[in-house]
Amino acid sequence: MGYNTVIFEKENNIAVITLNKPKSMNSISNELMSELNSVLDLIAADNEIAVVILTGSEKVFAAGADIKEIGQINTPVKAHVFVETIQSLFNKLERLPQPVIAAVSGLALGGGCEMCMSCDIRIAADNALFGQPEIKIGVIPGAGGTQRLPRLVGVGRAKELLYTGDPIKAEEAYRIGLVNKVVPLASLMDEARALASKIAKQPGYALKTTKIVVNDGINMDLRSANAYESRSFEQLFATEDQQEGMKAFIEKRKAVFTGK
Template sequence: MELHNVRLEKEGAVAVVVIDRPKALNALNYDTLKELLYCFKTLAQEKEIGAIILTGGGEKAFVAGADISYMQELNGLEGAEFGALGHAVMAAIEDAPQPVIAAVNGFALGGGCELSLACDIRVASETAKFGQPEVNLGVIPGFGGTQRLPRIVGKGIACELLYTGDMIDAAEALRIGLVNKVVATDELLDTCRVMASKITAKGPIAIRLCKETVNNGMQMDITRANRYEATQFGQCFASEDQKEGMKAFLEKRKPSFQGK
């Protein structure tokens, strides 16, 4: 697929996906969502990529929301189809075998907040702003916001944000657990690159199984989830990476993981 709204860059074992519509504050229209879906589906097949950073182009926005000028004329069926496409993108991010780090460099509103919620880790610049303002437009979040936000920050805080449509700054996002950390704007991408590089230095099979186990286990009761973890733990012992990792530990050297 030819990309017009998204840039895909590779830096060794780290891929950087940039939503590149700065004049539109990186708003998510149909074409941008299709390009994002393509990028994450493609990266999921690339074993040499161990971590992904997702960010917005320009200095003002991560993603300021879904494109209202596009959505304005949609009917009920078309709105549902647009929502389904958004959900497919979020699922592709969650289902990617690689951890995905959101580098939130400005406004993350509506669909932009939802996009960050689908990522495994969120790092925000000091200028970042978050919110689900859909009720101000007479609609509800349509890309998973009503489901992922309560799971991350708790029901009460999520309901306040969803019902009021209020926007919060990076410091408040950190306080409520919406983001992992807040850094200076000019340090954002480098901070995410360091984190991504740390992840890619670990056993790739273990990282993939960790992500699978966290995401799938959160949909289960604790008893089933613990049984699932035990099964996933056992899978690690069928890998060469487990043998190498433990051997390296006992030999007091760095392991050389091969993803096998």
């Protein structure tokens, strides 16, 4: 299937999604949201895909919402339609069964920053710039920025970024916990693929379970989350991978996982 705004590639058990709107700085338009939504559905249904990498171009990951389309929003009702669409997409990205690595270079502003925060892990090139500048045009982030950012960097630091709208460089993003790693631009995709390959070797069902438990548990009180973790832990003892992993450990050999 061909797309106008994204490039979808499958490399063995790793999927790579590249945002591809060079003339508009990978702005998040209705067309891009529709196509990305379709790609995520394909990935979720593909049991061969273990890990996903989401990236943009060298100069821009995504510079926010499409200004031409945003400029046409002049009522709360139209704003509601837009924000429901983009939140639904980013929630789907966050809840994708497979882990998602954002490989970010250049600008990741507004919706672009919110998109990468919806991923599980963020690797930044040394030229990356992150920010939520919505306050400067009289609005607030509408795709999870006010909620995911505090969860990643803490409430005080998040409020500073949200109140000022000022962007931060990759090293500062790493310092405050917004990104996991900063690498030279030339090695960004190599680093992302290396990490994706390492994660892809883990037992698939346990990997998916880990993602679900972390994502759901963070919104529970600690007692409920621990109980949820316990039940999920117990269920993994019904999998072939758990039996193979334990047997391989005892026999001091490398485990061969099948995702079952």
